[in-house]
Amino acid sequence: MQTELSKKLGVEHAVFGFTPFPAVAAAITRAGGFGVLGAVRYTAPDDLARDLDWMQEHTDGLPYGLDVVMPAQKVEGVGEAEIEAMIPEGHRQFVRDTLAKHGVPELAEGEASGWRITGWMEQVARSQLDVAFGYPIKLLANALGSPPADVVRRAHDRGVLVAALAGSARHARHHAEAGIDVVVAQGYEAGGHTGEIATMVLVPEVVEAVGPLPVLAAGGIGSGEQIAAGLALGAQGVWLGSLWLTTTEAELHSRALTDKLLAAGSGDTVRSRALTGKPARQLRTEWTDAWDDPAGPGTLPMPLQGLLVAEAVSRIQKYEVKPLLGTPVGQIVGKMTAERGVQETFDELTRGFERAVDRINRIAGRDAR
Amino acid sequence: MQTELSKKLGVEHAVFGFTPFPAVAAAITRAGGFGVLGAVRYTAPDDLARDLDWMQEHTDGLPYGLDVVMPAQKVEGVGEAEIEAMIPEGHRQFVRDTLAKHGVPELAEGEASGWRITGWMEQVARSQLDVAFGYPIKLLANALGSPPADVVRRAHDRGVLVAALAGSARHARHHAEAGIDVVVAQGYEAGGHTGEIATMVLVPEVVEAVGPLPVLAAGGIGSGEQIAAGLALGAQGVWLGSLWLTTTEAELHSRALTDKLLAAGSGDTVRSRALTGKPARQLRTEWTDAWDDPAGPGTLPMPLQGLLVAEAVSRIQKYEVKPLLGTPVGQIVGKMTAERGVQETFDELTRGFERAVDRINRIAGRDAR
Numbered sequence A, B: 001m002q003t004e005l006s007k008k009l010g011v012e013h014a015v016f017g018f019t020p021f022p023a024v025a026a027a028i029t030r031a032g033g034f035g036v037l038g039a040v041r042y043t044a045p046d047d048l049a050r051d052l053d054w055m056q057e058h059t060d061g062l063p064y065g066l067d068v069v070m071p072a073q074k075v076e077g078v079g080e081a082e083i084e085a086m087i088p089e090g091h092r093q094f095v096r097d098t099l100a101k102h103g104v105p106e107l108a109e110g111e112a113s114g115w116r117i118t119g120w121m122e123q124v125a126r127s128q129l130d131v132a133f134g135y136p137i138k139l140l141a142n143a144l145g146s147p148p149a150d151v152v153r154r155a156h157d158r159g160v161l162v163a164a165l166a167g168s169a170r171h172a173r174h175h176a177e178a179g180i181d182v183v184v185a186q187g188y189e190a191g192g193h194t195g196e197i198a199t200m201v202l203v204p205e206v207v208e209a210v211g212p213l214p215v216l217a218a219g220g221i222g223s224g225e226q227i228a229a230g231l232a233l234g235a236q237g238v239w240l241g242s243l244w245l246t247t248t249e250a251e252l253h254s255r256a257l258t259d260k261l262l263a264a265g266s267g268d269t270v271r272s273r274a275l276t277g278k279p280a281r282q283l284r285t286e287w288t289d290a291w292d293d294p295a296g297p298g299t300l301p302m303p304l305q306g307l308l309v310a311e312a313v314s315r316i317q318k319y320e321v322k323p324l325l326g327t328p329v330g331q332i333v334g335k336m337t338a339e340r341g342v343q344e345t346f347d348e349l350t351r352g353f354e355r356a357v358d359r360i361n362r363i364a365g366r367d368a369r
Helices: A004-009 A022-030 A045-057 A080-084 A089-101 A122-132 A149-157 A169-177 A199-210 A224-232 A242-246 A255-263 A286-292 A304-318 A331-335 A342-364 B004-009 B022-030 B045-057 B080-084 B089-101 B122-132 B149-157 B169-177 B199-210 B224-232 B242-246 B255-263 B286-292 B304-318 B331-335 B342-364
Strands: A015-019 A034-038 A064-068 A139-142 A161-166 A182-186 A215-218 A237-240 A269-272 A280-283 B015-019 B034-038 B064-068 B139-142 B161-166 B182-186 B215-218 B237-240 B269-272 B280-283
Touching (some): A015 A242, A022 A034, A045 A122, A169 A199, A182 A199, A199 B199, A199 B224, A199 B331, A224 A342, A242 A255, A242 A331, A331 B199, B015 B022, B022 B064, B089 B304, B169 B182, B182 B199, B199 B224, B224 B237, B237 B242, B242 B331, B242 B342
Parallel strands (some): A015 A034, A034 A064, B015 B034, B215 B237
Antiparallel strands (some): A269 A280, B269 B280
């Protein structure tokens, strides 16, 4: 599965796999795809360095990338404490009440919240970059808006391609003007932050808006047939995130959450502001229902919502409180019905792609070998 | 573009075009596709007979179909008057107020509302079928739920295939159990009634749920590349509705509405209950905003909402009141930027499909002719 972009990056298949887990990212790269490690959970630069060291040792010199969350606009002199102070007490009480209603235990004294919003803040993302540029990453992706100009320059100076996610053609044009190299067109059905335009419509619009810049199709892609569809729409590759959550290498550290993912149907996700303050697709739970309920206080804007719920989300995850337990995931969760290794999962993608190409050629009356 | 289903129907390309306009349906069939005439606007059986006579004369013996709206569950002894009586006065006042706010004139004395809900009622749909079975239609589609068992039998006795729209795999399985022959998997991005699952995810789910029954991909399809994507997902054909609205043969009878469609972007539609009481994608207007506004009275369930707004919609259309003027249409409206004939539109679809197949083969490293 070769495109101009996959050739440029030196990867066998134009399949980009986004994941917060180094073992998954490395396995995707070893399988012939392009593993992209999500950095948002790394608050300490040393932790990121440790995991990138591990990636280096486990990718056989094959290419991989890093995904950071960095806003293009810097808010000078505003730290976590100042932002915390902007959260209304009524919202804090709603968090306490909702947790109490479900009997969610407190964290132990002095125990840090595992899920932190700080990775979303520019100073943290920049310290991640200082670490990352010490490694031979081939692609730097930014999950939220165009990266700042100096970051783009710094990446280009090191021969690192810069990618950014877009949910609309307008958004994609903005990225192109900011000098980025690859647009990830992420449709409505995707897990995580999404707009309202479905992948089927979004990808060709973005290709037309920013061509000849390469576009990756994201959202609704979890099989070889869906990969073929994404490529038929004009993408130079596909970007998959959800599919890896139920691989055996994934480190969700929660049997209950894995079981929820395996049991969920395509209709069991919701695009909700509950997690970050911006619409992000995730498992629908009593937690998202509480935030989306018109009778409740509603969500706060980013980054307030993320700070507000950080500790609560950690507690829900730690104690595996099933009715509240969720994770960002796309509509393809309906097809994630068994735990399998990354290599097996990847092989099924390439086999499914070949089957889809065979099928399209039969329909088109082509004799293709 | 040949599949088992297209061969069975004797059509050159597995492209199904749904339209309320006989001239468009006939032109789709003549261009090598399968034209499907929407019957919901025909309240008088004679009008339908007249247009089917015209279709017969203008389709050169090539195949076409009919789309009706028929609920599987019959509500005995409930007519339009009984249903009208169920509409709250507050909702009627909201209609009057919203029209008055925009200065929408009254219809002339005795002038019938052009847009009628009665086509949605079973007795009307049955009288349409009595007419339709007198013509050599090859496919009978039902836009809302599975058709009643006796209708399926009647169609099968005449060698007519029965199709039904589905927005979920569960819905599709219900159709299969009801004995229908073709499932139209209609994704979130489609115009008209839709669910929340995007085409990219829905089509493979429905194929898996009802296979080997043939599935058509609907929603987000308005180019040859999107056709290739739909077929890659396992569909035996594609179902396009929105694209024909801006063809020169379309009889919208409203320059203002055509101009709105040509100007709209993919983000200018909304999935709203404003038109029928069930979620249907349409142009977002001040009319849909009024119904979707939490401060308003909200919509009524089907069929009450359709009856409630029928006259208002006719007045908005007749007087072309721009801020309120809309129509069901999918997210592909963003690509409908020029008026062209059906033949030219269709030829561009088949050319785009061939380009997409070429592209996929290059990516797959196939030598395909």
